[in-house]
Amino acid sequence: MRASPLRNVALTSSLSDAPAPIGPPLRAHRRRFWVVAVAALVAIATSVWQLQRQRDGLSVSAARVGEIPVTVWRQAGDAPAPVVVIAHGFAGSQQLMQPFAITLARNGYIAVTFDFPGHGRNPLPLTGGLADAAAMQHDLVDTLEQVARFARPLGDGRLAVAGHSMAADAVVRFAAATPDVQATVAVSLFLPDLAPVYANNLLIVDGALEASMLRQQAFAIAAQTVAGALHADVTYGKFADGSARRVAFAPGVEHIGVLYSSAALRETVSWLDAAFDRHGDGFVAARGGWLGLLLLGCIALAWPLATLLPRIRYATGGRRLTTARLLGAVFLPALATPLLLCRLPTDFLPMLLGGYLTLHFGVYGLLTIASVWRVRRNAPAVQAPMDFTRVLAAAVAVIVVDLILIGLPLDSYVFSFVPGAWRYPLIAAVAVGTLPYFIADEWLTRHGTALPGIYPLTKLCFLLSLVVAIALNLDQLFFLVIIVPVIILLFVVFGLFSAWIFRRTGNAFVAAASNAVLFAWFIAVTFPLVSR
Secondary structure (H helix, E strand, O other): OOOHHHHHHHHHHHHHHHOOOOOOOHHHHHHHHHHHHHHHOOOOHHHHHHHHHHOOOOEEEEEEEEEEEEEEEEEEEOOOOOOEEEEEEEEHHHHHHHHHHHHHOOOEEEEEEOOOOOOOOOOOOOHHHOOOHHHHHHHHHHHHHHHHHHHHHOOOOOOEEEEEEEEHHHHHHHHHHOOOOEEEEEOOOOOOOOOOOOOOEEEEEEOOOOHHHHHHHHHHHHHHHOOEEEEOOOOOOOHHHHHHHOEEOOOOOOOOHHHOOOHHHHHHHHHHHHOOOOOOOOOOOHHHHHHHHHHHHHHHHHHOOOOOOOOOOOOOOOOOOOOHHHHHHHHHHHHHHHHHOOOOOOOOOOOOOOHHHHHHHHHHHHHHHHHHHHHHHHOOOOOOOOOOHHHHHHHHHHHHHHHHHHHHHHHHHHHOOOOOOHHHHHHHHHHHHHHHHHHHHHHHHHOOOOOOOHHHHHHHHHHHHHHHHHHHHHHHHOOHHHHHHHEEEEEHHHHHHHHHHHHHHOHHHHHHHHHHHHHHHHHHOOOOEEEE
């Protein structure tokens, strides 16, 4: 029987809509791939070597205070010295404070880092959360007290505290209630109630690019014990009686970048040296550049690794979206999602803000799918079959490689990425929300249209929808502001990965599944666990 001409036309149209599982054969560009792979491996090896060199001469030991994971950083030889307890901020872990720990230890101090409840590898939840800020503050300060009791006997009896962001509030309150704390360093300090602060010898360090609200509050807090006008980079009061105050701004950095700022680290060492009448060698753990090189090397290595994936032909099975339908699918979820969620309960997960993010991803994805369903329903029936076994195998391979390639460096040098067993169910729960989002977005941007710039446009719309959500419920979602830059970075990195994966496999669902799991992993291992 002769095939119908219309059937041939439909089949040709259907297959032409599918991007060829492209990507040139490896042998045709073997030299380019080898050059990139070797350069990436050299960058990774060099940066790891330089980062590890900063620990030269240090003794680093792990301990636990009850359930609290603690790390002690000191110069080899166990010489008596002041102890500095260093606390991380919201959604961080003790790895985030390594620049301060290494800098202070190399300058002769005994530095002690730890994970707050609900953070990192601490299995205990953080009490209260956003629903009870007073209970949360009490839990943070109580944890500091436990770690300080453990840490003080490690040194010569003298104690200082340092904290970032959420922990800056906690260390100031702890120091105010503990008069024998001789010095306090508050990085990116924000006190919600602007209560009077009488911590001994208080240094406040902010990034010069941080929100003006934080910078203004730094002066307001310092002015509580200083008469007259205050100026940045000027020390007021006396170290001898604990009245010393100073506000400093690290140039060119913001809320997270301040932790890697050489200026912020020098200010901290100089302040503690003055408070304890000591003089270190001035070493500063400048890690930002080497961490950047390490991550760039890992990202670059993902490109040649992507060429090892199988080719998976998949035809879209119909015409691509018109411009009007496409723009509706892009903008409608961005506007509707925050409006639909603003009145709904979103704290169904024992993870601060994790429930909201899960719903935001999920609702956004379902709305995107719904907005293009009519076009797909009326599409020609002829389509090339998709091998779901190969798709699943490729997605699992990508997830494993990315967790190793990106996760292990982050866990070693940036924040806790290898989760405890108690977080795996949360990863699965968050993936229920991220999966529809990435399936819809990858299909829309890879198979649904060839419009230039559509991939970054959909990500920008998602970020704008988060901003609208924060504006509609600022009290409950304020901390999402902190992680928006992280989401931007994840979109850029995993956007590159998904482009390389699609170019090789010709199938958007491989990257969709892997991105969904990886985003769920990031959210579930970084956001603090809470109890109420």
